[in-house]
Amino acid sequence: MSLTEELWPSDLSILDVRDGENEYVGSDGYAITMLTRDAQRPGYYQERDIVAGLKRFLEPDQIILNPLKRGTEKEFVDVVAGTGNALLLIQAKDSPNTAQSLGRSIERKQRVSESQLKDALKQVKGALRYAADSDPILLTTRRRDIDLHVAGRKVIGVAIIKEIFPVQASTIVAALRTYAAQGQTLAVLDYPGFCAFIHHFPEEGRFVAELEEYVRALMAADNWITPHAFLIGRFLDERALHEDGVGDSGATQ
Numbered sequence: 001m002s003l004t005e006e007l008w009p010s011d012l013s014i015l016d017v018r019d020g021e022n023e024y025v026g027s028d029g030y031a032i033t034m035l036t037r038d039a040q041r042p043g044y045y046q047e048r049d050i051v052a053g054l055k056r057f058l059e060p061d062q063i064i065l066n067p068l069k070r071g072t073e074k075e076f077v078d079v080v081a082g083t084g085n086a087l088l089l090i091q092a093k094d095s096p097n098t099a100q101s102l103g104r105s106i107e108r109k110q111r112v113s114e115s116q117l118k119d120a121l122k123q124v125k126g127a128l129r130y131a132a133d134s135d136p137i138l139l140t141t142r143r144r145d146i147d148l149h150v151a152g153r154k155v156i157g158v159a160i161i162k163e164i165f166p167v168q169a170s171t172i173v174a175a176l177r178t179y180a181a182q183g184q185t186l187a188v189l190d191y192p193g194f195c196a197f198i199h200h201f202p203e204e205g206r207f208v209a210e211l212e213e214y215v216r217a218l219m220a221a222d223n224w225i226t227p228h229a230f231l232i233g234r235f236l237d238e239r240a241l242h243e244d245g246v247g248d249s250g251a252t253q
Helices: 042-054 106-133 164-180 192-201 204-221 227-243
Strands: 013-015 031-034 061-063 079-082 084-091 137-138 145-148 154-161 185-190
Touching: 031 042, 031 227, 042 061, 042 079, 042 192, 061 084, 079 145, 084 106, 106 137, 106 145, 106 154, 106 164, 106 185, 154 192, 164 204, 185 192, 185 204, 192 227, 204 227
Parallel strands: 084 154, 154 185
Antiparallel strands: 013 031, 061 079, 079 084, 137 145
16 A cells, blocks of 8 residues: 555644643743754754753742843753752753654664764763852743752752663763762653653652652663663562552652
């Protein structure tokens, strides 16, 4: 069978202006999405997708999109997510969703991923350094200045890239260990893995606790573990504990 006509227009754009859907700090009041996401700004769409995921369990004022360092035109991180006991500083990297990018060889995809990881880690490092300079962290959006109070919360750097390959394991584990040695926490996820964590742990305390557990698991294994493999292991552990009558896994609720 040969398919010669599109089932859905590839040049269709969807403008989301629903009440409440775009409420977060730094919002334009609307969001645009489309099937083809060109090379000009693939991150625009991914960043808003990340915010939409976080909104499953965070209030609008707990999420900041694209804040700048106060008094500069330099971006702090892509997304800040504040929970009761942690600040997540999220730097995300995406690739264009076009026929050309989808047709790249595996070798080319791997090189792109390695470049994205390098850039994301560099930007997370800068954000953590800026965050350590003062409390509150002095930020600004296009509409207002923001004094982001750390107030004793853990500051966690999160790097999200489109896809991760096993060959990147040593780079990722080395980065996690470097941050841990400095008393900091760094988490590295591919985008599907981030979505899986959001789906399975839509509660802020549990989400942060499982993210930290994932980081510890990677360092203990001294290797890359896909988020999905980690989650399967966690659920199997919880099931075994329940069957033994011990209760839950002890993760923060």
